[in-house]
Amino acid sequence: MTNERLPSDISREMEVQLEHLQNNIAKLQLSVKEKDCCILHEFEELNKLFKHIHNRTATYYLQLYLEPYTEFMDTLTTACQQLSEKRHGALIAVKRENPIESLVHSGIPLHAKLSSSLLEAVFYPGNPLHDGGIIIEKDTIISAGNIFPTSLYYNGKEKEKLGTRHRAAIGLSEVSDAMILVVSEETGRISFALEGNLYPIQPGLS
Incomplete structure (x- = not known):
């Protein structure tokens, strides 16, 4: 593939979102031992954030590989x-x-x-x-x-x-x-x- 590197603006966006995801994972790791209540909500929030990052990246690559060959x-x-x-x-x-x-x-x-x-x-x-x-x-x-x-x-x-x-x-x-x-x-x-x-x-x- 050619031109696979993410543009600088998208790369910065991914870095910020991944750092946010890492911070949330770190918080969840700490809370696993401390919380007495259900932590499924926290997992759901992490899942939503990960899907957002994934979908943003997938959209970019779809545009990269498809737009030059179809307007549809x-x-x-x-x-x-x-x-x-x-x-x-x-x-x-x-x-x-x-x-x-x-x-x-x-x-x-x-x-x-x-x-x-x-x-x-x-x-x-x-x-x-x-x-x-x-x-x-x-x-x-x-x-x-x-x-x-x-x-x-x-x-x-x-x-x-x-x-x-x-x-x-x-x-x-x-x-x-x-x-x-x-x-x-x-x-x-x-x-x-x-x-x-x-x-x-x-x-x-x-």
């Missing part, structure tokens, strides 16, 4: 959020510099304008295309129901604990520069794959 980033993120909340699995490849059609198989041509409602319809359980992946180029859904290449290993370990969509997302990212968004049907977790790595965007909803 908000449409994509909205669709993924809706699919996540409904626990509808999804696999979406966004073309960047290089073509990827020769790397996938069995896609049904759509050539339809990208919209959140169409993405949700394609990945609705029971739709014949919902188990495959979508290919997006700029503002167009090129095809749906595609079979992406998969690989057996991730960071040197077997991918047996990863679902089929996640293995396919990683597999395509290993052989192309595409960015692949994936929504877990089991947990609602949203991630993206790029250059053979899988990055969480949003925690699961379990």
Whole structure:
């Protein structure tokens, strides 16, 4: 990846928030031995702060990797959020510099304008295309129901604990520069794959 370093303003913001998180954790560590009452509220506040930091960073990287290649980033993120909340699995490849059609198989041509409602319809359980992946180029859904290449290993370990969509997302990212968004049907977790790595965007909803 290129230009991965956070801009100075975001970096400073992260430093402040992480320091705040560390201070809160330190306070909680001290209170564990001292408090006689339930401390679940404190854990919930820490969880909210961590999610805020994570989401802020994830938003930056999504913009970095997607905005140069589509003007519909908000449409994509909205669709993924809706699919996540409904626990509808999804696999979406966004073309960047290089073509990827020769790397996938069995896609049904759509050539339809990208919209959140169409993405949700394609990945609705029971739709014949919902188990495959979508290919997006700029503002167009090129095809749906595609079979992406998969690989057996991730960071040197077997991918047996990863679902089929996640293995396919990683597999395509290993052989192309595409960015692949994936929504877990089991947990609602949203991630993206790029250059053979899988990055969480949003925690699961379990």
